[in-house]
Amino acid sequence: MTSRPDTTEQAVQSLAHSLYQKAAQHKPSLFEAKDLLGRMIDWSLNDESLRVALFRFVDVLPSLESSSEIGRHLEEYFARVDHALGGLVVLAQALHAGTLVAPVVRRNVINLARRFIAEESGGHLVSVLENLRKEPAAFTLDIVGEATVSDREARAMQQRYLDLLRRLSRTSQTWTACPQIDESPTGKIPRVNLSIKLSALCARFDPLDPGTETTVRERLRQLFREAGRLGAAITVDMEQYTFKELTLEIFRSVLEENEFRETPHVAIALQGYLRDCESDVHDLIRWARQHSRRIGVRLVKGAYWDSEVAWAKQKNWAIPVYLEKAETDANYERLSRLLLENHDIIDAAFGSHNLRSLAHAIVAARNLGLPSGAYEIQMLYGMAEPVRQAIIQSGQRVRVYLPVGELLPGMSYLIRRLMENTSNTSFLRQTYADGKDIRSLIEPPVVAHKADSRTAASPDGRNDV
Numbered sequence: 001m002t003s004r005p006d007t008t009e010q011a012v013q014s015l016a017h018s019l020y021q022k023a024a025q026h027k028p029s030l031f032e033a034k035d036l037l038g039r040m041i042d043w044s045l046n047d048e049s050l051r052v053a054l055f056r057f058v059d060v061l062p063s064l065e066s067s068s069e070i071g072r073h074l075e076e077y078f079a080r081v082d083h084a085l086g087g088l089v090v091l092a093q094a095l096h097a098g099t100l101v102a103p104v105v106r107r108n109v110i111n112l113a114r115r116f117i118a119e120e121s122g123g124h125l126v127s128v129l130e131n132l133r134k135e136p137a138a139f140t141l142d143i144v145g146e147a148t149v150s151d152r153e154a155r156a157m158q159q160r161y162l163d164l165l166r167r168l169s170r171t172s173q174t175w176t177a178c179p180q181i182d183e184s185p186t187g188k189i190p191r192v193n194l195s196i197k198l199s200a201l202c203a204r205f206d207p208l209d210p211g212t213e214t215t216v217r218e219r220l221r222q223l224f225r226e227a228g229r230l231g232a233a234i235t236v237d238m239e240q241y242t243f244k245e246l247t248l249e250i251f252r253s254v255l256e257e258n259e260f261r262e263t264p265h266v267a268i269a270l271q272g273y274l275r276d277c278e279s280d281v282h283d284l285i286r287w288a289r290q291h292s293r294r295i296g297v298r299l300v301k302g303a304y305w306d307s308e309v310a311w312a313k314q315k316n317w318a319i320p321v322y323l324e325k326a327e328t329d330a331n332y333e334r335l336s337r338l339l340l341e342n343h344d345i346i347d348a349a350f351g352s353h354n355l356r357s358l359a360h361a362i363v364a365a366r367n368l369g370l371p372s373g374a375y376e377i378q379m380l381y382g383m384a385e386p387v388r389q390a391i392i393q394s395g396q397r398v399r400v401y402l403p404v405g406e407l408l409p410g411m412s413y414l415i416r417r418l419m420e421n422t423s424n425t426s427f428l429r430q431t432y433a434d435g436k437d438i439r440s441l442i443e444p445p446v447v448a449h450k451a452d453s454r455t456a457a458s459p460d461g462r463n464d465v
Contacts, residue, residue: 016359022390116382145409190233233265267296272332296347329445351378
């Protein structure tokens, strides 16, 4: 007796393949070798040591003040990987050429960074936002380099959040309405959306310090209050695992106050690579129903896999993340459906560049009878433009996660994203750089090892965004 075909799985793969066909006509800017740095990124995909040296150099460059410093670092960082550059570094050292090419290298790095991080001041940011709306794509802003080490810095970061909310709320009043990104079945969607990190609101975000919760709650109240007054939205980003419980507790406790029972529009990010993410999703749904408080949940896979594994091993703790990428992908699909099943109280947003993951969420929504505007797809600025265009053209509501700020404090974000999206398991790399067969990339995730090993890890666990 032959088994009946899984119509849902067929629909997922068919949609993923269709989106790929539309997106495959152009490469994401990350994989377009437009300049020297772009070509080096292309070369580095075949040499891990070159990739590490390249991104280490990009990370440190904004802090180098002179051409001689840049030249010296250029020669030192790449001397160890000269095998991948055909002897160019040895030649450069002999000719002392590092200093000569330093201005070109700096310009290349700045151009690269600005593909992924927008300038916060002047008219540049508004221009970027208006171009996104023409696609049409909504946005959420993330101020890069939010780490604060003093109360003065924390207060300054809160003020930057407030200033952005006010400035863009004024500007957004002049924008033409676009139903695809400005409306949902539950009503109007705020045009201004700001993503914040709670650790930026306190000099030392310490889960064991009662003063942390008191300080952050008060500063979060002020942000929620201003967002409510302006009709803007705020999303609380999730950070490292040790911050998770306190982040969730502060988020819920402030929303339980009478002042915030209905406004503003708020959401919180959850990370699918965490083993306890499903429990957190269930808890949030129960909490939302108990308090009759509609909230958004941005489901991502997670961006701190390497550091979470390293930190847990150093402390001899259980590793909190899944060790196989397939485990994360399977969990993401389960949680996508769970969020959509609770659409009456949860506004679901799916942050990923993986066409399989996104197609699964879209098909799950269709099977539940939900219109495309009942949820949204979120993607990173500068990382997967052809995929974004294909999804927009299919009628989906898309929001772009847009980092803004100066390059020096933004380098940690940039390097993390570059490492993610050029890793061996990145969907974008496998699709656009490695040329893998799309049929193998959109198959359902299969976990190779069922054993729940939490004390060892392999690079295969890294997740695409």
